Amino acid sequence: MYDMRTEKPLPLLIVMLLRHMGSVLGVCMCMFFLFSCSESVSYSTNTSDKIAFSEDTVSFDTLISTIGSATKTISVYNRNKDALRITHVRLGQGLSSPFRVNVDGQYLYGGAGEDFEIRKNDSIVVRIEVTPPEVGSDEISTFSDVLSFCLESGIVQNVVLKAGAIDAYIVHGLFIDSDSTLYVDKPYVIYDSLVVHPNVKLTLLPGTRLLFHDGVSLEVYGTVDAEGTLDKPVVFRGDRLDHMFDYLLYDNTPNRWEGINLHRGSKDNSFVNCDIHSGSYGIICDSTNVEDNLLYIENTIIHNLGGDGLRLNNCTAQVVNSQISNTLGTCVYIFGGAYQFLHCTIAQFYPFDADRGDALYIANQVDGKYRDLYYSYFINCVITGYGDDVIMGSIVEGQDYTCDYLFHHCYLNTVVSEDTTRFSHIIYDTEEQPLCGSDNFQTFDTHNFIYDFTPDSLSTIRNLADTIYVGEFIFDRLGRSRLADEAPDAGCYEYVKP
Numbered sequence: 308m309y310d311m312r313t314e315k316p317l318p319l320l321i322v323m324l325l326r327h328m329g330s331v332l333g334v335c336m337c338m339f340f341l342f343s344c345s346e347s348v349s350y351s352t353n354t355s356d357k358i359a360f361s362e363d364t365v366s367f368d369t370l371i372s373t374i375g376s377a378t379k380t381i382s383v384y385n386r387n388k389d390a391l392r393i394t395h396v397r398l399g400q401g402l403s404s405p406f407r408v409n410v411d412g413q414y415l416y417g418g419a420g421e422d423f424e425i426r427k428n429d430s431i432v433v434r435i436e437v438t439p440p441e442v443g444s445d446e447i448s449t450f451s452d453v454l455s456f457c458l459e460s461g462i463v464q465n466v467v468l469k470a471g472a473i474d475a476y477i478v479h480g481l482f483i484d485s486d487s488t489l490y491v492d493k494p495y496v497i498y499d500s501l502v503v504h505p506n507v508k509l510t511l512l513p514g515t516r517l518l519f520h521d522g523v524s525l526e527v528y529g530t531v532d533a534e535g536t537l538d539k540p541v542v543f544r545g546d547r548l549d550h551m552f553d554y555l556l557y558d559n560t561p562n563r564w565e566g567i568n569l570h571r572g573s574k575d576n577s578f579v580n581c582d583i584h585s586g587s588y589g590i591i592c593d594s595t596n597v598e599d600n601l602l603y604i605e606n607t608i609i610h611n612l613g614g615d616g617l618r619l620n621n622c623t624a625q626v627v628n629s630q631i632s633n634t635l636g637t638c639v640y641i642f643g644g645a646y647q648f649l650h651c652t653i654a655q656f657y658p659f660d661a662d663r664g665d666a667l668y669i670a671n672q673v674d675g676k677y678r679d680l681y682y683s684y685f686i687n688c689v690i691t692g693y694g695d696d697v698i699m700g701s702i703v704e705g706q707d708y709t710c711d712y713l714f715h716h717c718y719l720n721t722v723v724s725e726d727t728t729r730f731s732h733i734i735y736d737t738e739e740q741p742l743c744g745s746d747n748f749q750t751f752d753t754h755n756f757i758y759d760f761t762p763d764s765l766s767t768i769r770n771l772a773d774t775i776y777v778g779e780f781i782f783d784r785l786g787r788s789r790l791a792d793e794a795p796d797a798g799c800y801e802y803v804k805p
Contacts, residue, residue, distance in 0.1 A: 439472035519564030535580035643678020655692025
Protein backbone atom coordinates (compact mmCIF):
# COMPACT_ATOMS: atom_id res chain seq x y z
CA MET A 308 0.00 0.00 0.00
CA TYR A 309 1.24 3.48 -0.76
CA ASP A 310 1.59 5.96 2.09
CA MET A 311 0.66 9.58 1.36
CA ARG A 312 3.56 10.75 3.52
CA THR A 313 6.09 9.34 1.05
CA GLU A 314 4.39 8.98 -2.36
CA LYS A 315 1.79 10.99 -4.38
CA PRO A 316 -0.28 8.64 -6.56
CA LEU A 317 -3.34 8.59 -4.27
CA PRO A 318 -5.09 11.68 -5.72
CA LEU A 319 -4.79 10.11 -9.19
CA LEU A 320 -6.30 6.94 -7.83
CA ILE A 321 -9.24 8.93 -6.48
CA VAL A 322 -9.82 10.61 -9.84
CA MET A 323 -9.78 7.26 -11.66
CA LEU A 324 -12.25 5.75 -9.20
CA LEU A 325 -14.56 8.77 -9.52
CA ARG A 326 -14.63 8.41 -13.29
CA HIS A 327 -15.74 4.81 -13.01
CA MET A 328 -18.11 5.13 -10.06
CA GLY A 329 -19.66 8.51 -10.93
CA SER A 330 -21.53 8.77 -7.67
CA VAL A 331 -21.41 10.26 -4.22
CA LEU A 332 -20.97 6.74 -2.85
CA GLY A 333 -17.76 6.47 -4.83
CA VAL A 334 -16.50 9.71 -3.35
CA CYS A 335 -17.26 8.53 0.18
CA MET A 336 -15.51 5.22 -0.36
CA CYS A 337 -12.41 6.92 -1.72
CA MET A 338 -12.28 9.43 1.14
CA PHE A 339 -12.57 6.56 3.65
CA PHE A 340 -9.76 4.75 1.85
CA LEU A 341 -7.61 7.88 1.89
CA PHE A 342 -8.00 8.61 5.58
CA SER A 343 -7.66 4.96 6.60
CA CYS A 344 -4.33 4.69 4.82
CA SER A 345 -3.06 7.87 6.33
CA GLU A 346 -3.93 6.85 9.91
CA SER A 347 -0.75 6.46 11.96
CA VAL A 348 -0.11 3.66 14.48
CA SER A 349 0.71 4.67 18.04
CA TYR A 350 3.19 2.46 19.90
CA SER A 351 3.16 2.51 23.66
CA THR A 352 6.29 2.87 25.79
CA ASN A 353 4.27 3.01 28.99
CA THR A 354 5.59 0.50 31.52
CA SER A 355 2.05 -0.26 32.64
CA ASP A 356 1.17 -1.62 29.20
CA LYS A 357 2.02 -5.31 29.02
CA ILE A 358 1.34 -8.34 26.92
CA ALA A 359 -0.72 -11.33 28.08
CA PHE A 360 -0.13 -15.02 27.38
CA SER A 361 -2.63 -17.79 26.80
CA GLU A 362 -0.28 -19.87 28.99
CA ASP A 363 2.58 -18.61 31.13
CA THR A 364 4.00 -22.14 31.49
CA VAL A 365 4.32 -24.59 28.62
CA SER A 366 4.82 -28.16 29.84
CA PHE A 367 5.60 -31.12 27.62
CA ASP A 368 4.80 -34.68 28.58
CA THR A 369 7.59 -37.17 29.21
CA LEU A 370 9.53 -37.66 25.98
CA ILE A 371 12.11 -40.05 24.62
CA SER A 372 15.50 -38.35 24.64
CA THR A 373 16.89 -37.33 21.21
CA ILE A 374 13.39 -37.57 19.66
CA GLY A 375 11.58 -34.34 18.93
CA SER A 376 8.24 -33.49 20.50
CA ALA A 377 4.96 -32.46 18.96
CA THR A 378 4.46 -28.70 18.54
CA LYS A 379 2.77 -26.71 21.27
CA THR A 380 1.18 -23.34 20.50
CA ILE A 381 0.47 -20.32 22.68
CA SER A 382 -0.96 -16.89 21.86
CA VAL A 383 0.48 -13.55 22.94
CA TYR A 384 -2.17 -10.83 23.34
CA ASN A 385 -2.05 -7.04 23.35
CA ARG A 386 -5.17 -5.87 25.18
CA ASN A 387 -4.00 -2.25 25.47
CA LYS A 388 -5.28 0.83 23.59
CA ASP A 389 -1.99 1.25 21.72
CA ALA A 390 0.22 -1.08 19.74
CA LEU A 391 3.27 -2.65 21.37
CA ARG A 392 6.72 -3.31 20.02
CA ILE A 393 8.68 -6.32 21.25
CA THR A 394 12.33 -5.48 20.74
CA HIS A 395 13.50 -9.05 21.17
CA VAL A 396 12.43 -12.56 22.22
CA ARG A 397 15.10 -14.85 23.69
CA LEU A 398 15.55 -18.30 25.16
CA GLY A 399 17.44 -18.08 28.42
CA GLN A 400 19.86 -20.84 27.41
CA GLY A 401 20.31 -19.55 23.87
CA LEU A 402 21.98 -22.00 21.52
CA SER A 403 22.30 -24.65 24.24
CA SER A 404 18.53 -24.78 24.87
CA PRO A 405 16.78 -28.04 23.91
CA PHE A 406 13.71 -25.94 23.00
CA ARG A 407 12.96 -24.50 19.54
CA VAL A 408 10.71 -21.47 19.09
CA ASN A 409 8.93 -19.72 16.24
CA VAL A 410 7.41 -16.31 16.99
CA ASP A 411 4.85 -14.85 14.58
CA GLY A 412 6.33 -16.88 11.72
CA GLN A 413 9.97 -16.06 12.55
CA TYR A 414 12.21 -18.89 13.75
CA LEU A 415 14.50 -17.89 16.63
CA TYR A 416 17.89 -18.85 15.20
CA GLY A 417 20.37 -19.13 18.04
CA GLY A 418 17.44 -18.86 20.42
CA ALA A 419 16.80 -15.14 19.75
CA GLY A 420 14.77 -12.91 17.45
CA GLU A 421 14.11 -9.16 17.13
CA ASP A 422 11.51 -6.60 16.09
CA PHE A 423 8.03 -7.95 16.64
CA GLU A 424 4.90 -5.90 17.03
CA ILE A 425 1.32 -6.49 18.13
CA ARG A 426 -1.38 -4.04 17.16
CA LYS A 427 -3.93 -3.05 19.76
CA ASN A 428 -6.48 -5.75 20.56
CA ASP A 429 -4.53 -8.17 18.41
CA SER A 430 -2.30 -11.20 19.03
CA ILE A 431 0.58 -13.22 17.62
CA VAL A 432 1.24 -16.95 17.74
CA VAL A 433 4.26 -18.66 19.29
CA ARG A 434 5.10 -22.28 18.45
CA ILE A 435 7.41 -24.35 20.64
CA GLU A 436 9.09 -27.74 20.27
CA VAL A 437 11.73 -29.59 22.25
CA THR A 438 14.27 -32.32 21.57
CA PRO A 439 15.66 -33.41 24.95
CA PRO A 440 19.28 -34.61 25.09
CA GLU A 441 20.24 -37.99 26.50
CA VAL A 442 19.52 -38.24 30.19
CA GLY A 443 22.24 -40.70 31.21
CA SER A 444 19.95 -42.36 33.75
CA ASP A 445 17.07 -44.82 33.87
CA GLU A 446 15.05 -42.19 35.74
CA ILE A 447 12.97 -39.40 34.20
CA SER A 448 14.95 -36.14 33.98
CA THR A 449 13.40 -32.70 33.64
CA PHE A 450 14.47 -29.81 31.42
CA SER A 451 13.42 -26.19 31.60
CA ASP A 452 14.11 -22.81 30.06
CA VAL A 453 12.64 -19.33 30.04
CA LEU A 454 11.33 -17.57 26.94
CA SER A 455 11.71 -13.81 27.54
CA PHE A 456 9.77 -11.06 25.75
CA CYS A 457 11.35 -7.58 26.08
CA LEU A 458 9.02 -4.66 25.28
CA GLU A 459 10.14 -1.30 23.97
CA SER A 460 9.37 0.15 27.39
CA GLY A 461 12.02 -2.09 28.92
CA ILE A 462 9.48 -4.41 30.56
CA VAL A 463 10.49 -8.10 30.37
CA GLN A 464 7.86 -10.85 30.58
CA ASN A 465 8.59 -14.56 30.67
CA VAL A 466 7.05 -17.87 29.67
CA VAL A 467 8.43 -20.95 31.45
CA LEU A 468 9.17 -24.01 29.30
CA LYS A 469 9.32 -27.48 30.86
CA ALA A 470 9.82 -31.05 29.64
CA GLY A 471 10.70 -34.46 31.00
CA ALA A 472 12.58 -37.23 29.20
CA ILE A 473 13.86 -40.76 29.53
CA ASP A 474 16.64 -42.46 27.63
CA ALA A 475 15.85 -45.37 25.33
CA TYR A 476 17.49 -47.72 22.90
CA ILE A 477 16.41 -46.55 19.45
CA VAL A 478 16.39 -49.48 17.04
CA HIS A 479 15.47 -49.68 13.37
CA GLY A 480 14.62 -53.18 12.19
CA LEU A 481 15.62 -55.44 15.09
CA PHE A 482 16.13 -59.00 13.84
CA ILE A 483 16.74 -61.75 16.42
CA ASP A 484 18.67 -64.49 14.60
CA SER A 485 20.24 -66.15 17.65
CA ASP A 486 19.09 -66.75 21.22
CA SER A 487 19.03 -63.29 22.80
CA THR A 488 18.03 -61.42 25.94
CA LEU A 489 17.21 -57.70 25.79
CA TYR A 490 18.49 -55.18 28.33
CA VAL A 491 16.18 -53.81 31.02
CA ASP A 492 18.00 -50.59 32.01
CA LYS A 493 15.99 -48.48 29.57
CA PRO A 494 13.13 -49.04 27.15
CA TYR A 495 13.46 -49.94 23.48
CA VAL A 496 11.83 -47.68 20.91
CA ILE A 497 11.32 -49.91 17.89
CA TYR A 498 10.97 -48.63 14.33
CA ASP A 499 10.24 -50.94 11.39
CA SER A 500 9.60 -54.29 13.15
CA LEU A 501 11.00 -56.68 15.74
CA VAL A 502 11.40 -60.14 14.15
CA VAL A 503 12.27 -63.37 15.97
CA HIS A 504 13.62 -65.88 13.44
CA PRO A 505 12.70 -69.61 13.40
CA ASN A 506 14.32 -71.87 16.02
CA VAL A 507 15.47 -68.82 18.01
CA LYS A 508 14.37 -67.68 21.48
CA LEU A 509 13.98 -64.06 22.55
CA THR A 510 14.02 -63.73 26.36
CA LEU A 511 12.41 -60.68 27.96
CA LEU A 512 13.28 -60.24 31.64
CA PRO A 513 11.24 -58.45 34.32
CA GLY A 514 11.06 -54.73 33.60
CA THR A 515 11.67 -54.98 29.85
CA ARG A 516 9.77 -52.22 28.02
CA LEU A 517 9.13 -52.40 24.28
CA LEU A 518 7.74 -49.17 22.78
CA PHE A 519 6.65 -49.72 19.20
CA HIS A 520 6.37 -46.91 16.66
CA ASP A 521 3.23 -46.44 14.59
CA GLY A 522 2.64 -49.43 12.31
CA VAL A 523 5.33 -51.60 13.92
CA SER A 524 4.76 -55.17 15.13
CA LEU A 525 6.48 -58.09 16.87
CA GLU A 526 6.77 -60.96 14.38
CA VAL A 527 7.57 -64.32 16.00
CA TYR A 528 8.66 -67.31 13.93
CA GLY A 529 10.65 -68.80 16.81
CA THR A 530 9.89 -68.34 20.52
CA VAL A 531 9.31 -65.44 22.90
CA ASP A 532 9.78 -66.03 26.62
CA ALA A 533 8.49 -62.89 28.37
CA GLU A 534 8.66 -63.43 32.11
CA GLY A 535 7.81 -60.33 34.13
CA THR A 536 6.84 -59.95 37.77
CA LEU A 537 3.97 -58.19 39.48
CA ASP A 538 6.19 -55.20 40.28
CA LYS A 539 8.16 -55.29 37.03
CA PRO A 540 5.94 -56.45 34.18
CA VAL A 541 7.15 -56.83 30.62
CA VAL A 542 5.44 -54.02 28.71
CA PHE A 543 4.40 -53.96 25.05
CA ARG A 544 2.96 -50.58 24.03
CA GLY A 545 3.19 -47.64 21.62
CA ASP A 546 5.97 -45.06 21.73
CA ARG A 547 3.77 -41.98 22.28
CA LEU A 548 4.22 -40.85 25.89
CA ASP A 549 2.35 -37.56 25.53
CA HIS A 550 -1.28 -36.47 25.67
CA MET A 551 -3.67 -36.39 22.73
CA PHE A 552 -5.88 -34.03 24.76
CA ASP A 553 -5.53 -32.72 28.29
CA TYR A 554 -7.69 -35.57 29.56
CA LEU A 555 -6.44 -38.31 27.24
CA LEU A 556 -3.02 -39.90 26.89
CA TYR A 557 -2.08 -41.42 23.55
CA ASP A 558 -1.25 -44.50 25.60
CA ASN A 559 -4.94 -44.79 26.52
CA THR A 560 -5.99 -44.96 22.87
CA PRO A 561 -5.76 -47.92 20.47
CA ASN A 562 -3.82 -48.26 17.19
CA ARG A 563 -0.59 -46.69 18.48
CA TRP A 564 1.31 -49.70 17.05
CA GLU A 565 0.38 -53.01 15.42
CA GLY A 566 0.59 -56.04 17.76
CA ILE A 567 2.15 -59.49 18.26
CA ASN A 568 2.03 -62.16 15.54
CA LEU A 569 2.87 -65.77 16.37
CA HIS A 570 3.41 -67.41 12.98
CA ARG A 571 3.22 -71.03 11.87
CA GLY A 572 6.17 -72.96 13.21
CA SER A 573 6.44 -70.81 16.32
CA LYS A 574 6.00 -72.68 19.61
CA ASP A 575 6.43 -72.56 23.39
CA ASN A 576 5.73 -68.84 23.64
CA SER A 577 5.19 -67.59 27.18
CA PHE A 578 3.78 -64.26 28.39
CA VAL A 579 3.80 -64.05 32.19
CA ASN A 580 3.12 -60.81 34.05
CA CYS A 581 2.95 -58.83 30.82
CA ASP A 582 1.09 -55.66 29.85
CA ILE A 583 0.04 -55.54 26.19
CA HIS A 584 -1.99 -52.48 25.24
CA SER A 585 -2.76 -49.64 22.80
CA GLY A 586 -2.11 -51.68 19.64
CA SER A 587 -4.19 -52.42 16.57
CA TYR A 588 -4.53 -55.93 17.99
CA GLY A 589 -3.07 -57.97 20.86
CA ILE A 590 -1.76 -61.45 20.03
CA ILE A 591 -2.65 -63.25 16.79
CA CYS A 592 -1.77 -66.94 16.64
CA ASP A 593 -1.64 -68.83 13.36
CA SER A 594 -0.92 -72.55 13.50
CA THR A 595 -1.88 -75.79 11.82
CA ASN A 596 -0.29 -77.91 14.54
CA VAL A 597 -2.18 -78.50 17.77
CA GLU A 598 0.33 -81.01 19.06
CA ASP A 599 2.92 -78.40 20.07
CA ASN A 600 2.06 -75.88 22.78
CA LEU A 601 2.02 -72.56 21.01
CA LEU A 602 1.12 -70.15 23.79
CA TYR A 603 0.98 -69.81 27.56
CA ILE A 604 -0.37 -66.61 29.15
CA GLU A 605 -0.44 -65.90 32.89
CA ASN A 606 -1.10 -62.79 35.00
CA THR A 607 -1.24 -60.67 31.87
CA ILE A 608 -3.33 -57.75 30.60
CA ILE A 609 -4.32 -57.44 26.93
CA HIS A 610 -6.27 -54.21 26.79
CA ASN A 611 -7.55 -51.30 24.68
CA LEU A 612 -6.97 -52.45 21.13
CA GLY A 613 -8.22 -51.49 17.67
CA GLY A 614 -8.84 -55.11 16.60
CA ASP A 615 -8.96 -58.53 18.26
CA GLY A 616 -7.40 -58.99 21.68
CA LEU A 617 -6.41 -62.66 21.43
CA ARG A 618 -7.00 -64.46 18.13
CA LEU A 619 -6.41 -68.21 18.29
CA ASN A 620 -6.40 -70.04 14.97
CA ASN A 621 -6.19 -73.84 15.25
CA CYS A 622 -3.49 -73.93 17.92
CA THR A 623 -2.96 -74.93 21.54
CA ALA A 624 -2.98 -72.32 24.30
CA GLN A 625 -3.50 -71.93 28.03
CA VAL A 626 -4.57 -68.61 29.54
CA VAL A 627 -4.57 -68.16 33.32
CA ASN A 628 -5.27 -65.30 35.71
CA SER A 629 -5.41 -62.77 32.87
CA GLN A 630 -7.52 -59.83 31.69
CA ILE A 631 -8.47 -59.43 28.02
CA SER A 632 -10.60 -56.35 27.58
CA ASN A 633 -11.89 -53.40 25.57
CA THR A 634 -11.21 -54.21 21.94
CA LEU A 635 -12.82 -52.88 18.79
CA GLY A 636 -12.69 -56.43 17.47
CA THR A 637 -13.40 -59.55 19.50
CA CYS A 638 -11.69 -59.83 22.88
CA VAL A 639 -11.06 -63.59 22.41
CA TYR A 640 -11.55 -65.18 19.00
CA ILE A 641 -11.26 -68.99 18.74
CA PHE A 642 -11.31 -71.02 15.54
CA GLY A 643 -10.52 -74.68 16.12
CA GLY A 644 -7.71 -75.91 18.37
CA ALA A 645 -7.36 -76.76 22.06
CA TYR A 646 -7.60 -74.19 24.87
CA GLN A 647 -8.05 -73.72 28.58
CA PHE A 648 -8.98 -70.44 30.26
CA LEU A 649 -8.77 -70.42 34.05
CA HIS A 650 -9.66 -67.44 36.26
CA CYS A 651 -9.79 -65.00 33.34
CA THR A 652 -11.75 -61.76 32.97
CA ILE A 653 -12.87 -61.22 29.38
CA ALA A 654 -14.60 -57.83 29.35
CA GLN A 655 -15.87 -56.04 26.24
CA PHE A 656 -16.39 -52.41 27.23
CA TYR A 657 -14.56 -50.74 24.32
CA PRO A 658 -15.36 -47.02 24.71
CA PHE A 659 -14.47 -45.52 21.32
CA ASP A 660 -17.00 -47.21 19.00
CA ALA A 661 -20.45 -48.68 19.58
CA ASP A 662 -19.87 -51.11 16.70
CA ARG A 663 -17.50 -53.21 18.80
CA GLY A 664 -16.97 -56.97 18.56
CA ASP A 665 -17.98 -59.71 20.97
CA ALA A 666 -16.28 -60.60 24.22
CA LEU A 667 -15.90 -64.19 22.98
CA TYR A 668 -16.34 -65.79 19.58
CA ILE A 669 -15.87 -69.54 19.41
CA ALA A 670 -16.12 -71.60 16.24
CA ASN A 671 -15.12 -74.72 14.37
CA GLN A 672 -16.58 -73.37 11.12
CA VAL A 673 -15.78 -70.00 9.55
CA ASP A 674 -16.61 -69.06 5.93
CA GLY A 675 -17.02 -72.69 4.95
CA LYS A 676 -13.71 -73.78 6.49
CA TYR A 677 -13.63 -76.34 9.31
CA ARG A 678 -11.16 -76.82 12.14
CA ASP A 679 -11.62 -79.38 14.89
CA LEU A 680 -12.30 -77.74 18.23
CA TYR A 681 -10.67 -80.40 20.37
CA TYR A 682 -11.53 -78.61 23.58
CA SER A 683 -12.16 -75.09 24.82
CA TYR A 684 -12.68 -74.87 28.56
CA PHE A 685 -13.58 -71.73 30.51
CA ILE A 686 -13.35 -72.32 34.26
CA ASN A 687 -13.90 -69.71 36.99
CA CYS A 688 -14.10 -66.97 34.33
CA VAL A 689 -15.99 -63.71 33.88
CA ILE A 690 -17.15 -63.02 30.30
CA THR A 691 -19.23 -59.87 29.98
CA GLY A 692 -19.55 -56.49 28.29
CA TYR A 693 -21.93 -54.01 26.73
CA GLY A 694 -24.98 -55.60 25.07
CA ASP A 695 -27.39 -58.38 25.83
CA ASP A 696 -25.24 -61.22 24.50
CA VAL A 697 -21.45 -60.93 24.10
CA ILE A 698 -20.70 -64.64 23.50
CA MET A 699 -21.14 -65.73 19.89
CA GLY A 700 -19.92 -68.51 17.66
CA SER A 701 -20.33 -70.88 14.75
CA ILE A 702 -20.41 -74.51 15.83
CA VAL A 703 -21.05 -77.52 13.62
CA GLU A 704 -21.42 -80.85 15.39
CA GLY A 705 -21.60 -84.41 14.15
CA GLN A 706 -19.58 -87.61 13.97
CA ASP A 707 -17.20 -85.99 11.48
CA TYR A 708 -16.55 -82.94 13.66
CA THR A 709 -14.82 -82.72 17.03
CA CYS A 710 -16.30 -80.05 19.27
CA ASP A 711 -15.78 -80.00 23.03
CA TYR A 712 -16.43 -76.82 24.98
CA LEU A 713 -17.29 -76.12 28.61
CA PHE A 714 -18.19 -73.14 30.82
CA HIS A 715 -17.83 -74.07 34.51
CA HIS A 716 -18.45 -71.76 37.49
CA CYS A 717 -18.49 -68.71 35.22
CA TYR A 718 -20.27 -65.36 35.13
CA LEU A 719 -21.58 -64.94 31.58
CA ASN A 720 -23.36 -62.24 29.63
CA THR A 721 -25.18 -64.48 27.14
CA VAL A 722 -28.48 -66.19 26.53
CA VAL A 723 -29.40 -68.64 29.29
CA SER A 724 -28.57 -72.17 28.12
CA GLU A 725 -30.56 -75.30 28.93
CA ASP A 726 -27.40 -77.36 28.41
CA THR A 727 -26.30 -77.79 32.02
CA THR A 728 -23.49 -80.12 30.98
CA ARG A 729 -21.60 -77.54 28.96
CA PHE A 730 -22.86 -74.65 31.09
CA SER A 731 -22.25 -75.80 34.64
CA HIS A 732 -22.81 -73.63 37.73
CA ILE A 733 -23.30 -70.47 35.69
CA ILE A 734 -24.56 -67.08 36.85
CA TYR A 735 -25.90 -65.06 33.92
CA ASP A 736 -25.30 -61.33 33.70
CA THR A 737 -28.89 -60.08 33.63
CA GLU A 738 -30.90 -57.34 35.27
CA GLU A 739 -32.17 -59.92 37.72
CA GLN A 740 -28.79 -59.85 39.44
CA PRO A 741 -28.05 -57.30 42.20
CA LEU A 742 -25.57 -55.73 39.78
CA CYS A 743 -25.17 -56.20 36.03
CA GLY A 744 -22.78 -55.11 33.32
CA SER A 745 -20.16 -52.57 34.31
CA ASP A 746 -21.79 -52.08 37.73
CA ASN A 747 -20.22 -55.39 38.76
CA PHE A 748 -16.81 -53.73 39.03
CA GLN A 749 -15.27 -51.43 41.59
CA THR A 750 -13.78 -48.78 39.30
CA PHE A 751 -15.25 -48.07 35.92
CA ASP A 752 -14.25 -44.53 34.92
CA THR A 753 -14.95 -44.20 31.21
CA HIS A 754 -14.12 -40.47 31.24
CA ASN A 755 -10.53 -41.03 32.33
CA PHE A 756 -10.32 -44.54 30.79
CA ILE A 757 -9.56 -46.19 34.13
CA TYR A 758 -10.90 -49.72 34.47
CA ASP A 759 -10.50 -51.92 37.55
CA PHE A 760 -12.34 -55.19 37.01
CA THR A 761 -12.19 -56.17 40.69
CA PRO A 762 -15.72 -57.29 41.67
CA ASP A 763 -17.89 -54.90 43.64
CA SER A 764 -18.81 -56.05 47.14
CA LEU A 765 -22.41 -56.74 46.00
CA SER A 766 -21.58 -58.51 42.75
CA THR A 767 -22.53 -62.15 42.28
CA ILE A 768 -19.12 -62.64 40.67
CA ARG A 769 -17.94 -62.92 44.25
CA ASN A 770 -17.51 -66.44 45.72
CA LEU A 771 -18.57 -67.99 42.41
CA ALA A 772 -15.37 -69.86 41.52
CA ASP A 773 -14.86 -73.58 42.07
CA THR A 774 -12.14 -73.98 44.72
CA ILE A 775 -11.08 -77.33 43.26
CA TYR A 776 -9.66 -75.57 40.19
CA VAL A 777 -7.79 -72.83 42.03
CA GLY A 778 -4.81 -75.13 42.43
CA GLU A 779 -1.51 -73.26 42.38
CA PHE A 780 -3.26 -70.01 41.47
CA ILE A 781 -4.29 -69.04 44.96
CA PHE A 782 -3.37 -65.40 44.27
CA ASP A 783 -5.20 -63.20 41.80
CA ARG A 784 -3.53 -61.11 39.10
CA LEU A 785 -2.63 -58.45 41.67
CA GLY A 786 -1.27 -60.90 44.25
CA ARG A 787 -4.36 -60.99 46.49
CA SER A 788 -5.27 -64.30 48.10
CA ARG A 789 -8.34 -66.10 46.80
CA LEU A 790 -8.62 -68.09 50.01
CA ALA A 791 -8.97 -65.18 52.44
CA ASP A 792 -12.80 -65.18 52.51
CA GLU A 793 -15.74 -67.56 51.98
CA ALA A 794 -14.76 -68.70 48.49
CA PRO A 795 -12.70 -67.52 45.54
CA ASP A 796 -14.23 -65.08 43.06
CA ALA A 797 -14.61 -65.73 39.35
CA GLY A 798 -12.30 -63.84 37.03
CA CYS A 799 -8.71 -62.75 37.51
CA TYR A 800 -9.41 -60.34 40.38
CA GLU A 801 -10.38 -61.17 43.95
CA TYR A 802 -12.49 -58.81 46.04
CA VAL A 803 -10.68 -57.64 49.16
CA LYS A 804 -12.63 -55.99 51.93
CA PRO A 805 -11.34 -52.41 52.52
